[in-house]
Amino acid sequence: xxxxxxxxxxxxxxxxxxxxxxxxxxxxxxxxxxxxxxxxxxxxxxxxxxxxxxxxxxxxxxxxxxxxxxxxxxxxxxxxxxxxxxxxxxxxxxxxxxxxxxxxxxxxxxxxxxxxxxxxxxxxxxxxxxxxxxxxxxxxxxxxxxxxxxxxxxxxxxxxxxxxxxxxxxxxxxxxxxxxxxxxxxxxxxxxxxxxxxxxxxxxxxxxxxxxxxxxxxxxxxxxxxxxxxxxxxxxxxxxxxxxxxxxxxxxxxxxxxxxxxxxxxxxxxxxxxxxxxxxxxxxxxxxxxxxxxxxxxxxxxxxxxxxxxxxxxxxxxxxxxxxxxxxxxxxxxxxxxxxxxxxxxxxxxxxxxxxxxxxxxxxxxxxxxxxxxxxxxxxxxxxxxxxxxxxxxxxxxxxxxxxxxxxxxxxxxxxxxxxxxxxxxxxxxxxxxxxxxxxxxxxxxxxx
Amino acid sequence: xxxxxxxxxxxxxxxxxxxxxxxxxxxxxxxxxxxxxxxxxxxxxxxxxxxxxxxxxxxxxxxxxxxxxxxxxxxxxxxxxxxxxxxxxxxxxxxxxxxxxxxxxxxxxxxxxxxxxxxxxxxxxxxxxxxxxxxxxxxxxxxxxxxxxxxxxxxxxxxxxxxxxxxxxxxxxxxxxxxxxxxxxxxxxxxxxxxxxxxxxxxxxxxxxxxxxxxxxxxxxxxxxxxxxxxxxxxxxxxxxxxxxxxxxxxxxxxxxxxxxxxxxxxxxxxxxxxxxxxxxxxxxxxxx
Numbered sequence: 224x225x226x227x228x229x230x231x232x233x234x235x236x237x238x239x240x241x242x243x244x245x246x247x248x249x250x251x252x253x254x255x256x257x258x259x260x261x262x263x264x265x266x267x268x269x270x271x272x273x274x275x276x277x278x279x280x281x282x283x284x285x286x287x288x289x290x291x292x293x294x295x296x297x298x299x300x301x302x303x304x305x306x307x308x309x310x311x312x313x314x315x316x317x318x319x320x321x322x323x324x325x326x327x328x329x330x331x332x333x334x335x336x337x338x339x340x341x342x343x344x345x346x347x348x349x350x351x352x353x354x355x356x357x358x359x360x361x362x363x364x365x366x367x368x369x370x371x372x373x374x375x376x377x378x379x380x381x382x383x384x385x386x387x388x389x390x391x392x393x394x395x396x397x398x399x400x401x402x403x404x405x406x407x408x409x410x411x412x413x414x415x416x417x418x419x420x421x422x423x424x425x426x427x428x429x430x431x432x433x434x435x436x437x438x439x440x441x442x443x444x445x446x447x448x449x450x451x452x453x454x455x456x457x458x459x460x461x462x463x464x465x466x467x468x469x470x471x472x473x474x475x476x477x478x479x480x481x482x483x484x485x486x487x488x489x490x491x492x493x494x495x496x497x498x499x500x501x502x503x504x505x506x507x508x509x510x511x512x513x514x515x516x517x518x519x520x521x522x523x524x525x526x527x528x529x530x531x532x533x534x535x536x537x538x539x540x541x542x543x544x545x546x547x548x549x550x551x552x553x554x555x556x557x558x559x560x561x562x563x564x565x566x567x568x569x570x571x572x573x574x575x576x577x578x579x580x581x582x583x584x585x586x587x588x589x590x591x592x593x594x595x596x597x598x599x600x601x602x603x604x605x606x607x608x609x610x611x612x613x614x615x616x617x618x619x620x621x622x623x624x625x626x627x628x629x630x631x632x633x634x635x636x637x638x639x640x641x642x643x644x645x646x647x648x649x650x651x652x653x654x655x656x657x658x659x660x661x662x663x664x665x666x667x668x669x670x671x672x
Numbered sequence: 673x674x675x676x677x678x679x680x681x682x683x684x685x686x687x688x689x690x691x692x693x694x695x696x697x698x699x700x701x702x703x704x705x706x707x708x709x710x711x712x713x714x715x716x717x718x719x720x721x722x723x724x725x726x727x728x729x730x731x732x733x734x735x736x737x738x739x740x741x742x743x744x745x746x747x748x749x750x751x752x753x754x755x756x757x758x759x760x761x762x763x764x765x766x767x768x769x770x771x772x773x774x775x776x777x778x779x780x781x782x783x784x785x786x787x788x789x790x791x792x793x794x795x796x797x798x799x800x801x802x803x804x805x806x807x808x809x810x811x812x813x814x815x816x817x818x819x820x821x822x823x824x825x826x827x828x829x830x831x832x833x834x835x836x837x838x839x840x841x842x843x844x845x846x847x848x849x850x851x852x853x854x855x856x857x858x859x860x861x862x863x864x865x866x867x868x869x870x871x872x873x874x875x876x877x878x879x880x881x882x883x884x885x886x887x888x889x890x891x892x893x894x895x896x897x898x899x900x901x902x903x904x905x906x907x908x909x910x911x912x913x914x915x916x917x918x919x920x921x922x923x924x925x926x927x928x929x930x931x932x933x934x935x936x937x938x939x940x941x942x943x944x945x946x947x948x949x950x951x952x953x954x955x956x957x958x959x960x961x
Contacts, residue, residue, distance in 0.1 A: 282878035288773060291862040291875070351860025351875075351888035359840030359857055370839040370863055425945050426833060426869035573866065 262610040269603005272596045276348040283596040284349075290573050290591035295349040297566040298601045301446065302342035302608075303377065303417055304439060304565070308447020309335040310384075310410035311440075312480055317403040323476040329622075330454055331447075332391060333615050335406075336384045338450075339377065341604045348600055369419035376413040383409060392619070414443040421572060428506035429499070430572040441491050444484045446561040449535075452477045452554025454612070459547045464621040470547075478550055482539045485557060489532055492564075509575035513588050519570060522563050531560015724845050727852055727897065736901045738847040742922040743895055743950065745909075746932040747823045750955035752916035754779055754802035754821035758908035763799065765896060765907035769880040772796035776872075776893040777825040777908050784957055786815035818957060823917060825908070826851060826872040826893035827941065827949030834864035834873065843890070849950055850897055855882055858889035865890060869942050870949075895919070 225232040234240050248256065275283045276295075286293040313331035316324030347353035356374075365371045383406035390399035418436030425431050455473045459466050499511025514523045535553035538544045544552070574588045615621075726738060762768060762777045772795075779798030783791045802821070828851050835843050835851060842857035843864055865873045873892045881887045883898075896906035900919075904910070909919040920929030932938065938952035 286862075288865060288871070288874040291865040349861075351858075353859070355857070356840065356859040356861070359842070359859060363841045363857060365836070365839055365841045367836040368839045368863075370837065370861065374839060420863070423837070424833070424867050426867055 258613065259610070262606045262613070265606030266603055266610055268599045269601075269606060272599030272603060273344075273348055275596045276600060283594060285592050285594040285597060287589075287591070289589040290570075292569055292573065293349075293591055294566060294593040294597045294601060295345055297562075297569045298604060299342050299346040299349065300417065300569065301562050301565045302338050302345060302604065304414050304443035305446040305450055305561075306335045306338035306342060306380070306384075307410040307414040307440075308443035308445065309338065309450060310380075310406055310447070311444055312448050312451055312477075314403070314407035314410065315476075315480075317400075318407045323472050324480075325472070329391060330458075330616075331451060332384065332388050333619070334450060334454065334612060335410075335447075336381075336388055337608050337611055337615075339381055339384060341608050342377075343381075344607075345600065345604050369416055369423055373413065373416040373420055376409050376416050380406060380409040380413050410443075411440065414439045421568075424572075427572040428504050429510035429575065430568075434495070434498075438491050438495065441484065441487055442561060442564065444480075445488050445557060448477060448480045448484055449554040449558040449561065452481055452550050453558060454616075456547045456551030456554065458616075460551070463616060474547055474550060477554075478539060478545070481535070481550070481553065481557065485532060485536050485539070489536070492527065492532065506575040509588075510571040513574045514567060514571055517574075518588055518590070519567050519574065523567055526563035527560055527567060530556050531563060532557075535560070724847055727846050727850075727901075738901075740923065741848040743828070743849055743900060744920065744922045744929050744933070745825070745895070745951040746918040746929050746936070746938055746954060747951060748916045748918060748932075748936075748954045749820045749822050751914045752779065752821040752823055753914055754781060754798060755913065756798045756801035757911045757913065758823060758917060759797050759799040761907040761911040762893075765899075766894075767881065767883040768891070769877060771877065771880075772799065774874045774877070775799075776891070777823065780822045780824060782820055782822050782957070783816055784818040786817050788817070790957070820955060821916075822953070822956065823908075824870070824872070825951060826868075826895075827870050827947065827951045828893075828895060829947035829949050831946055831948045833867045833869065833945075833947065837863045837867045839863065846897075850895055851892070852894055852897065853890055853892065855884055855886040855889045860888045860890070862890070869945050869947065 225234050227233070234243060251259070284293060284295070309331045313324065313328055313335075315321045317328055350356055360371060360374050383402050387399060387402035387406050390396070390402055415436040418439030421427070421430035421439075422432055422435030451473075455469050455477055457463070458469045459474060496511060496514065499507050499514075502508065513519045535557040538549045538553035538556070541549075543549075570591065573591075756779060759775060759778055762775070763770070766776055768774060768776050775797040777797075778794055779802075780792050780794040781798075781802060783793075785791065798821070828849055830845075830849065832843075832845060832851050835841075835845055839861065840857050840859055842854045842859070843851060844854065845851050860875060862875060865875060873890050876882055876887055876889055876891050878887065882889060882891050896904070896908075899906060905919055906917075909917040918928050918932045920927035922930055922933070924930060932954070933952060936954045938954050939956060940949040940952055941956075942949075
């Protein structure tokens, strides 16, 4: 007794399934088993937290009226901008045809979809009535609300991403190309609406201003690129599908992009901080003081500035660390630093005493300590992302398809010509002489790859 | 039945019946997006956050005409004695949680020091009243220029940030100027809590409910809408022993609130934000906002 799915016979008998799974686990390399085990345990912890968060779950969160948005909102923002950043990074290849960014396509699309699903899962746990939100957004819309627009664009982005992934794996390149363009457009617009959720609030001077939405896009680029850096360094290290193209194209492309966006982020963080030091704007100057010398100083200076910006830039700049390993370390640090950055951002807008609260005016700063449930949900969300992506990486065909390169992105006049171009590009992979390469070999520090 | 075709039980179902059924299905399927689209369009233009709409459900009392009223408060900080009876009455009247951090109305003690710095304190929202020997630690040793109590509540803004940020139009403004929350629509996102410049909103915690028995949604002062629509005063104004909370209808030039606005120099909090509150203050120092 079996069912046929994707050209494979899958058993339905529980005993057969259990035996097959045992064999599969036994055949899995030990390090990978440990990796899966850790992620499964963390997912379980997250699942327990998620159950406790279900409505009415307010009592299990550490938030108060003086600090209404806690670490779950920070995590949502983080995952939501990461999914956009992934699409923005890959759109350089998929939409604009810049060849060195094309190998990012398949992995980015799966990562983006997973990040978006994770973001939706986290925000659903923070809301009291997530189902009501879905129906309410359609049946009683509020076009004046940036949060409504955020829902519209991230909802559309989810649809475009699903189409993009499905068309990618089924070879429907015309549909795929359209989906890529649409998802790239929404990937830019969606984080700006997310930034506007904070930026329009005149009651929160630290968030308020037209600067917030573009800063959110910059943060999106950084987190998305850093995640790609982590993934592609792993692909290179473990010799996964298409690692040759990853070495020659993806890793240099990500290094370039990460260096640029880290430099831009230094300017963004620097000016954002300097802005708060001018004058004595209630709320803004207090929040800046909290960041520089107050309760947010430790995460800001250690995680945001040193580990999140200075260290990755140094790793990318120093000749000795211009290696895939160096890129991995820089990407991990930048990724973690960006999470700290979003948590600081969400906190700083609420921490100032100017945010008067019914009955209690915290002095000098409002306080918030995330509960164990909130932390477990965030950890579980990260583990879920890593677990599902690992499964996808190992069980889906991740190598770039010829038609994928030809029909979808290069935009040549005819399919034959386009295929020829793609074939020329791909020919370099198995050609030890380098003949037929359209992109030269790249020295990434550890020798020519 | 024979006139409408072979549709009865036991009768043969010919092609006509099949076509008819398909047609019905098609119409049904077409109706779903049509209804949704129409509802969406209607919602965009009629129920968006800034729109004024009648209270849901409509207030009791068939004679009440919301458009005929323009409710407002004047808080007289020169007479408030910080007894906290208003806070207590509000908690009882409106089923406000016992948590001292959750209040629909509260009373702050503002102390203006010699160096013009303002210190604000409001232990338990002022519900226990200020003690005669009470001191504010931060200014215990400082020379005090002025000190007074400031009753606080939702400002019922005419340009309310809370209504236009709500993604599902759950919070709205009535024709008589009161900001209400539709508890059946509220999704509990907390955006309006964060958006309110006056800190006048809170999420109803687990174990507590709104006066209508709903948990997990946002709650706020409604000027005791269930009372004022019956011709009563809000509970806080009703119990104030020194008449520091002057409530009334601005459409009535002889009402106490109209007279107070006309005759006393009143000001609103945070006027620079452009929210245009319906709660005005007398005797408020310029340094306080």
